[in-house]
Amino acid sequence: MESISVLESEATKFFSLPLCEKQKTGQTQPYGYGHKRIGTQGDVGWVEYLLLTTNQDPSLHSFQTLRVALNNYMKSVKKMACEILEMMADGLKIQPRNVLSKLLMDEESDSVFRVNHYPPCPNVQPLSGNGNGNGDVIGFGEHTDPQIISVLRSNNTSGLQISLREGSWISVPPDQTSFFINVGDSLQVMTNGRFKSVKHRVVTNSVKSRLSMIYFGGPPLSEKIAPLPSLMRGDQQSLYKEFTWFEYKKSAYNSRLADNRLIHFEKFAAS
Ligand SMILES: C=C1C[C@]23C[C@@]1(O)CC[C@H]2[C@@]12CC[C@H](O)[C@@](C)(C(=O)O1)[C@H]2[C@@H]3C(=O)O
Ligand SMILES: O=C(O)CCC(=O)C(=O)O
Ligand SMILES: [Fe+2]
Numbered sequence: 001m002e003s004i005s006v007l008e009s010e011a012t013k014f015f016s017l018p019l020c021e022k023q024k025t026g027q028t029q030p031y032g033y034g035h036k037r038i039g040t041q042g043d044v045g046w047v048e049y050l051l052l053t054t055n056q057d058p059s060l061h062s063f064q065t066l067r068v069a070l071n072n073y074m075k076s077v078k079k080m081a082c083e084i085l086e087m088m089a090d091g092l093k094i095q096p097r098n099v100l101s102k103l104l105m106d107e108e109s110d111s112v113f114r115v116n117h118y119p120p121c122p123n124v125q126p127l128s129g130n131g132n133g134n135g136d137v138i139g140f141g142e143h144t145d146p147q148i149i150s151v152l153r154s155n156n157t158s159g160l161q162i163s164l165r166e167g168s169w170i171s172v173p174p175d176q177t178s179f180f181i182n183v184g185d186s187l188q189v190m191t192n193g194r195f196k197s198v199k200h201r202v203v204t205n206s207v208k209s210r211l212s213m214i215y216f217g218g219p220p221l222s223e224k225i226a227p228l229p230s231l232m233r234g235d236q237q238s239l240y241k242e243f244t245w246f247e248y249k250k251s252a253y254n255s256r257l258a259d260n261r262l263i264h265f266e267k268f269a270a271s
């Protein structure tokens with residue numbers, strides 16, 4: 001895929017510019033260029049990034065080649081995310097098969113795209129005590145993704161880890177020819193817990209830099225996030241209270257990265 005290598009080299013060029021140049025993305029908070037700070041609640045990581053909405057052309061006027069490469073990639077990755085959601089619907093034996101993908105195809109779909117750059121990090125003190133106790137420095141702290149589905153691609157530098165049920169972390173081997181698919185909190189709710197949003201994080205590498213690009217497919221803001229009726233058998237009950245994506249997103253964006261965001265929306269949460 002030639003377009004991916006163009007995007008990767010343009011993104012690498014972008015991140016190697018002086019800070020004052022990188023800040024000229026023409027995007028307003030929370031979008032555009034950011035570094036170290038993640039979200040608004042005080043989370044920090046050894047990372048710099050570009051955060052963009054997918055339903056408008058990323059302004060990035062001073063970075064035309066990057067902008068074109070991003071636009072092309074965003075279109076292709078959205079198509080791939082829709083195909084994956086359709087295969088998931090087939091696997092769940094639910095009809096119509098576009099019941100999930102249509103939310104990403106909607107003109108109002110609230111999807112975001114992120115390019116993360118983790119420069120090599122000499123093993124200094126873990127940032128804000130978020131380290132894993134092994135001297136690793138956290139690039140992106142543990143969290144689940146709030147949307148429906150995330151499609152991640154990275155260069156050949158390791159760093160991504162997922163949390164297993166008993167709390168240990170395992171590395172996702174980096175592979176620039178593969179995509180890493182993550183179930184988001186919203187898909188967990190829409191499948192009434194059959195698919196789980198898995199906690200993940202990124203630890204830095206002391207020698208190599210990591211570049212990752214993630215498409216976060218989200219529904220329109222007004223969409224009700226609830227178990228799909230065709231999945232509910234007999235008198236099965238929803239594990240979650242009713243809410244819209246707007247309500248969930250608002251609550252998620254007011255939380256810290258590591259927080260359990262779904263707990264406030266569970267019907268039977270232990271008190
Ligand atoms: C600390 C935060 C950053 C985040 C918004 C939040 O309050 C909690 C969820 C975070 C996350 C994780 C997945 C995506 O990278 C992201 C863009 C998203 O939609 O939710 C980030 C948010 C962010 O970086 O602003
Ligand atoms: O950069 C990565 O590899 C993962 C980052 C991530 O999980 C996120 O941006 O939500
Ligand atoms: Fe994530």
